[in-house]
Amino acid sequence: MELIGILIIILGFALKLDTIAVVVSAGVVTGFVANMSIVEILSTLGDAFVANRTTCLFMLTLPVIGLCERYGLKAKAVMLIEKAKGLSTGILLSGYEFIRQVTIAMGVTLGGHPQFVRPLISPMAESAAIVKYGKLDEKDIDKIKAHSALADNIGNFFGQNLFMASAGILLIAGTLETLGITVDPMALSKASIPVAIIAFVLCVGKNLLLDKQLSKKYNSKNKNLGGNK
Structure with missing residues (x-):
């Protein structure tokens, strides 16, 4: 079930939905499936963004x-x-x-x-x-x-x-x-x-x-x- 995020990304891209919304949704759903709290999910997403912010330069x-x-x-x-x-x-x-x-x-x-x-x-x-x-x-x-x-x-x-x-x-x-x-x-x-x-x-x-x-x-x-x- 932890791999459901991959399925969400595949479906989202196939349906040509907003890329950022699809990726964030996949991360949130994966977090809930992995029994993470909303605070832990947001903290993980925030840490990932800060760690990789240079990719947006x-x-x-x-x-x-x-x-x-x-x-x-x-x-x-x-x-x-x-x-x-x-x-x-x-x-x-x-x-x-x-x-x-x-x-x-x-x-x-x-x-x-x-x-x-x-x-x-x-x-x-x-x-x-x-x-x-x-x-x-x-x-x-x-x-x-x-x-x-x-x-x-x-x-x-x-x-x-x-x-x-x-x-x-x-x-x-x-x-x-x-x-x-x-x-x-x-x-x-x-x-x-x-x-x-x-x-x-x-x-x-x-x-x-x-x-x-x-x-x-x-x-x-x-x-x-x-x-x-």
Whole structure:
């Protein structure tokens, strides 16, 4: 019964309810099931919040990004890409994915979707396609946005365990230690290298496939328009 909180979280997320309300409700219900008093439940929730309050610091960057966008950050990124006419969307995203994976492997976090992908990478990827093919369909713009998010996700997810002091590595080592199994964090990071390389290669292949699809579609469309003229 103590695991009922997990069920509440799964149902809440599946029904797309408010995230904070779902998590707090799951914690309160779990506390009652575990025969905790309301004071103990609130004290536990408060201690957990205070202990992990630094995880909310990233929210301070959001107003800064908003101001940068308002005063031309996205426009400058687009202008930069327009000057590099030979740069394709797939090559740009592959380059970003490589940088994301290498930097996170060294323990440096670039930011993620709100701080980096939305204001910079996604507009640059769209502009690279627009420069080559002209106006894009809304469906293809959404596809480019999805590939931009994918490059960030793959680079971050598969690159973070290459850093021996990352949260994922420490969690694995700590969990196994409680089970009586001693694991060297460096050995875990080395074991993650082949997976990171495979993920990078697959992501690059997907980006190049996107280039091929866009080229085939719009070159054919532009050719037909030229023939009709």
